[in-house]
Amino acid sequence: MKTIDVYILTGFVGAGKTTALNHLLRNEPLTAANPALIINEFGKIGVDGSLVARQDLKRYDINKGSIFCICTKTDFLKALTEIAESGCHQSLLIEATGIAETVDIESFLDAPKLKEIYQIKANLCLVDAANFTRVAAYLKPAKTQVQYADALIVNKCDLVSDAERDTLGQILESLNPTAPRVQTTYGKINTDFLAGIRHNIHDNKTLAQPPEDIIAVSISTEKPFDRDVFYQTLDDLKDNLLRLKGNINFGDGVRFVELAGTTISETEPSKELTKQNATPTAFTAIAWKIDRETLNNSFFDCVS
């Protein structure tokens, strides 16, 4: 029986999956291999679908979102079986939702009878350079999608500074040291790069050391902060802190502080935000290579 080559695209909303999908569809090797599409985008049926460049292709929308991850399996298996039985596709492109676990999708393709037909060529994860660290602290699949990818495509690099791009590179390296990385804008994926990707089976994947976790802490206190100590802390933690955002009461009034990449800004807080907060100081920080307790303590040490 003829096998069907499978390309999987993962990545959080906004990482540029649909653009990348369209790019792949218009280029070799997919353009000649009559691809079938499986689109599994959470809560966006018909919206993303209409953006797909080639409307002539056979498309399956897995519409349960991955809200019931296991129930999605039934729909996935049904679509995979239909595609295999139709016998007219040489390739399959799967656009996964940003909240799907890569291991689940790979396990669907590994089901009895299907595994002889489907052959994963590449599992590509699109990474949004501007937002990855923001989401990764909260959404588990944002990290696991990177960990289980065969190649990482870092998109929207034009929106971040060189320093931020370097840090992101280190984070991705820590999460997945074996996957080749390519930087891109507008989701363009080079055909040669695609041809060079080897699919890794992740059954017993062992990393030399566990990846550095990305953590988030929310600080909320009535007590005012000492501005000098706070800025000194930010400097001390410059290798750890990825983002910080929120209101801080420095004794002389509440300020809105934001750290993104290497830029720190301090402005007048919005009335709306201040009203919603339960305490004058209420901010969130995202960091890595540091444990939660140490990070928490560093901030509480800023209380004057």
Add this chain to the structure above:
Amino acid sequence: MYKKVTVKRDGIVTGKERVKKAFHSEAVDRVPWVPFVGCHAGALLGVSAEEFLKSDKLIVEGVTKAIELYRPDGIPVAFDLQIEAEALGCGLVWAEENPPAVVKHPLVNGVSIEDLRIPNAEEGRIGLVLDATRSLRKAHPDIALYGLITGPFTLALHLLGTDIFMKMFDEVAYVGKLLNFCKDVCVAMSRYYIEAGCDVIAMVDPMTSQIGPDQFTQFVTPYATEIFESIRSQNALSSFFVCGHAQQNIAVMAECKCDNISIDENIPLDYVRDECEKHGISYGGNLQLTSVLLLGEPIDAQKNAIACMEIAGDTGFILAPGCDLPYAVPQDNIAAITEIVHDEYKRQVAAQAACQTSDDDRLDLNEYGKADKMIVDIITLDSEACAPCQYMVDAVKRVTPEFEGIVEWREHKIKYRESLVFMTSLMVHNVPTICIDGEIVFVSRIPPKDELIAAIQKRINAKFRLRIQQRKASVYILDSGCDKTEQIEENLQTAISELGVDVNIEKITDTQTIQSYGVAPSQTPAVVVAKYQVKSLGRLPEVVAIKEWLKDLQ
């Protein structure tokens, strides 16, 4: 004043009581069985998921049908996590074989949290689901009714979409406010369900599998704890349902003070058992939805159920699928689980059959049954311990003397490994079973005497016919150079042709071979007749079969 007294028949435990006891980790007579029949009940009625979930009449009919078929101890009224979302203005897309999906999130389409109001008991489909609850309550007072509510985190995702993962950093207070609203919806929904007659409120929050324990503690724990507290204050039971890769959160879920945690196949049951026991709460799960219940055979479903029950043990466990049963799940697979839940004996049989015997262990029994005697094998669990097995053995025992030594019987108790191998080799799937000469004849049914005699006689006749067809013979003339030999051969030829039989004549002159017949060369000429029977062709006969042939030669 009259005091109302409920009189209970002795020893009869209702499903509701059984579920309640399990929730409180008290001893039960058997494991409670709660199949999560959702839109599958639509399939039972032959209607689409959409028709089903939009009609109180169909929900009542479908759930009633499921109760008849699957004899559960508890059952959900409606398994649809979009009911609250729909009432709150989320856009839905309906499907034939699935619950609807949310495709439009109001909070990213111009609606603010302040605009949202807690739905009343009539809004959207809430009213029809509550009507269905009341009808089912009345019709089935002894079954534990589960009212399913969408958990606060999942409801927040319905309202806001995946933007919530960005806002968890950008606008913590906003997310807190949204979750607080969702919590209020949960509290209201559980009150509606309890007032309509539900015994258990299952808070289903699958999206929490997407976050880690730190975020769970920050964004779920305070709200979930309050919801469970409110359910407890109304004397109802609570269960926290999660599906997906949520192992990291089981410990923090257990700390939310729910009575029970229910999980799917993505989390090992023994892990959940240990965590829940540590926290003094009960748990349930985790039959495999797709690979076993939807795509497997009844025996696979039974094996899976037994594996769950073996891990879970006797107390504090509810046997259930990991999530909403697929629409098209075969009835036989679910009914097969019902059988072993209700019938301890059937469970033992299935448990024995589930013991893995590899193909290498399997005996080739094609040669079985070619002995002269008739062999009756009875495959049992153990005739001393199980009544049907005993009756079947007795039936055979009574009949065999009538055949005066031609029929031999044996019992194979599958609690022993070699018997299990024998059973699988004969392709026997049910116990007790009677095989005659290796052929399955009576399955799970004690045959009346006449029927059993007829079956054995039929086999004797068939064997006899075969014997005649297969008979072959040779005549050997042992000759060490004597002049009578030629005359002997001539006489034999005459006899053979006059009788018209198929017999070879062979002359043997080799001294050693002559001696091997027990004849000294001085005693020649001698005539030896030999009769052959073909027992095996083109295959390797098993020792067990060869032994039977050899017994005939004695």
